[in-house]
Amino acid sequence: MFEMKPEYMTGITMIDEEHQKLFELADQLYDLLNNDFIHDKFDYIVEVINGLKEYAKKHFKDEEEYMMSINYKRLFSHKIEHQAFLEKMEGLDLESIDEDQKQTCLELLGFVxxxxxxxxxGNDILIGK
Ligand SMILES: [Fe+2]
Known part of the structure; x- marks a missing residue:
């Protein structure tokens, strides 16, 4: 469902591999929502969302370090976008997810x-240019 496409490639291997992993984590959540064999998915959902959050943090840090290493000019505005994403993820109310697991997770996946x-x-592609 969620996957890397050729047009998403920046040409920087580390960044492309980490983006790949982020798509995989989103896909894991999607598969979990559609798995009818697990009765209560809440614990699994929390685990995947936390995994996604942690990996996003690691990825942004790696990407920002790379941008610094090449003296990338748009680093500051780029960092602001990363920060906004993390704030949204940190602000998630996991209890509201429990009330309607599928709906809230689908909304979250749409956002991610x-x-x-x-x-x-709009941004990462420019780093490779
Ligand atoms: Fe980025």
Missing amino acids: SDWLVNHIL
């Missing part, structure tokens, strides 16, 4: 995938 695609195409 839109953000990733827009951010990669």
Whole structure:
């Protein structure tokens, strides 16, 4: 469902591999929502969301270090976008997720995938240029 596409490639291997992993984590959450064999998914959902949050943090740090290493000019505005994503993830109310697991997680996935695609195409791609 969520996957890397050729147009998302920045040409910087580390960044592309980490983006790949972020798509995989989003996909894991999607698969989990559609798994009808698990009765109460809450614990699993929390685990995947935390994993996604942690990996996003690591990825942003790596990407920002890379931008610094090449004296990238748009580092500051780029960092602000990363920060906004993390704030949204930190602000998630896990209890409201428990009330309607599928709906809230689908909304979250919509946010994550839109953000990733827009951010990669609008910002990350420029790092490789
Ligand atoms: Fe980025």
